Amino acid sequence: MLKLIKLELERNNLKSYIIGGCLITLSILGLVYLFAAIPHIDPSDPDVGIFLTYNGISALALIILAACFTILASVMYNKLVIAEYTSKKIYLLFSYPIKKERILAAKLITVFAFTVISAIISGIVIFSVFFLSEGLFQLCEDTLTIQVILRVAILLLLSAVISAALATISLWFGYWKKSATVTMVVGVIIASVFGSIASEIFLAQGRMQLVFVSIITIVTVFLAIFLIMRVSKQIKNTDV
Amino acid sequence: MPSELAIQTHGLYKSFGTKEVLHNCSLSVKQGEIYGFLGVNGAGKTTMFKLLTGLLTPTAGTIQILGEDITTQRESILKRMGSLIEVPVFYEHLSARKNLEIHLSYMGMENNFSKIDETLDKVGLKGAGTQPVSEYSLGMKQRLAIARAMIHKPTLLILDEPMNGLDPVGIHEIRELFRSLVQEFHVTILFSSHILSEVEQIAETIGIISNGRIVNQISLHDLKKDPSFNLEEYFISVTDRGC
Known part of the structure; x- marks a missing residue:
């Protein structure tokens, strides 16, 4: 399987996705400082409390990060899976003496791993810069403790998994409709819906926050496994 | 299956929905020969090649490639096959x-x-x-x-219109290459082409498909014994009969 993943990386240029990941990181970093600056710009606003704590700011940043990487993963699923299985390239893929499911699995693992790793790196960069700068000029009111950092690290890991898993919904729709446009549009819709639903969950207080986010992660991973199995079955029985 | 056959299909049918594209096709290609597969556009050549390379599954019938069934031994066969489809x-x-x-x-x-x-x-x-x-x-x-x-x-090459887009020099080079592959390595070559003059020069056996039916499989050597033989006229007469 490692060899198949290596071949996927060799024949697909991931440079544009790495640039995409960097742009997401820079944009969210800018937003984090904007969030932290809001209470100082307009302290009279009754809703600014959320921007005064590390928990509030990191939760918002992670929701946006997960949504952005869901879209990025959808674009990758489109390039590595939909575009290859719905074009003449399928003749080439199916001419190799390798089981069709194994080739698909290599593609899915490539996208999943790339999404999770790049989202984690992105999060590490964002929060490292923000937390370090808090030592120089503090914008938040509460204290930055090891517990806060650990909580953010766990939420970052879960958010990265959620974004890769959620994107499989757009993969399934895109393969079903054999359309790049459908894949992208569904990716954006999923990211938007997730953003709306997740805001309440990510902003929950205390242990409930981690419990709720863990539940979302488990549900999306099971959904991803279910959808991947369906796509795999369809591809196995595909006549081209 | 006799061991001297590289490809053998029996009673092969392929339908897409209600449209039957191949009807009771039986194709036999000997090992180490160059086999030209002819047919007008839409006759079913590419569908046949896709079935032989495991890209499609037959509606009915059997396909033996290099002594194995393509539907059950796909990976093993593909290791020994080279192909160009469309x-x-x-x-x-x-x-x-x-x-x-x-x-x-x-x-x-x-x-x-x-x-x-x-x-x-x-x-x-x-x-x-x-x-x-x-x-x-x-x-x-x-x-x-x-x-x-x-x-x-590979020991078997299945090539769908390999001369497409080649200039006369290229066609000549590929022709010589095919001959050397057969002579030096005993490779079997099944190819389709619309360039009948090329088929006439290179193929040892031809198969003609018309409206999804293989209407003729014959040695070109035998046909050429007739001094007045012309492949174009023969092809048109056979496909007309097949229609």
Whole structure:
């Protein structure tokens, strides 16, 4: 399987996705400082409390990060899976003496791993810069403790998994409709819906926050496994 | 299946929905021969090739390739087969050499990387190995597709219109290449072409498909015994009868 993943990386240029990941990181970093600056710009606003704590700011940043990487993963699923299985390239893929499911699995693992790793790196960069700068000029009111950092690290890991898993919904729709446009549009819709639903969950207080986010992660991973199995079955029985 | 047959199909049917594309096709290709598969556009040539390469599954009938059933032994057969179906497809942003390396890796034949330059030379692409495929002309892509089909040393080549886009020099070179593959390595070649003069020069046996039915399979050597034989006239008369 490692060899198949290596071949996927060799024949697909991931440079544009790495640039995409960097742009997401820079944009969210800018937003984090904007969030932290809001209470100082307009302290009279009754809703600014959320921007005064590390928990509030990191939760918002992670929701946006997960949504952005869901879209990025959808674009990758489109390039590595939909575009290859719905074009003449399928003749080439199916001419190799390798089981069709194994080739698909290599593609899915490539996208999943790339999404999770790049989202984690992105999060590490964002929060490292923000937390370090808090030592120089503090914008938040509460204290930055090891517990806060650990909580953010766990939420970052879960958010990265959620974004890769959620994107499989757009993969399934895109393969079903054999359309790049459908894949992208569904990716954006999923990211938007997730953003709306997740805001309440990510902003929950205390242990409930981690419990709720863990539940979302488990549900999306099971959904991803279910959808991947369906796509795999369809591809196995595909006549081209 | 007699061991001297590289390909044998029996009572092969293929339908897409209610449309029957192949009807009771029985094809026999001997090992080590060059077999020309002829038919007008839409007759069912590509569908037949897709069935033989495992891209499609038959509605009914059996397909034996190199002594094995393609529907159950797909991976084992594909290791020993080289193919070109419809248009040549590549990873266009990569060089020809890289495309061949990737192909060999998928075939599990990384030890053949050293043969890449020699193979490119054989198909007339000497010195073009480092060029991205996106900069290739149609003829160059066709040559590269043939190189890819043969680089892993298959015993069977199934090539759908391999002369497409080639200039007369290219056609001549590929013809000589096919002959040398058969003579030196006992490779079996099944190919389709609309260029009847080429088929006449290179094929030992021809099969003609019309409206999804194989209407004739015959040795060209036997046909050429008649001094007035003309493949074009023969093809038209057979396909007319088949209609």
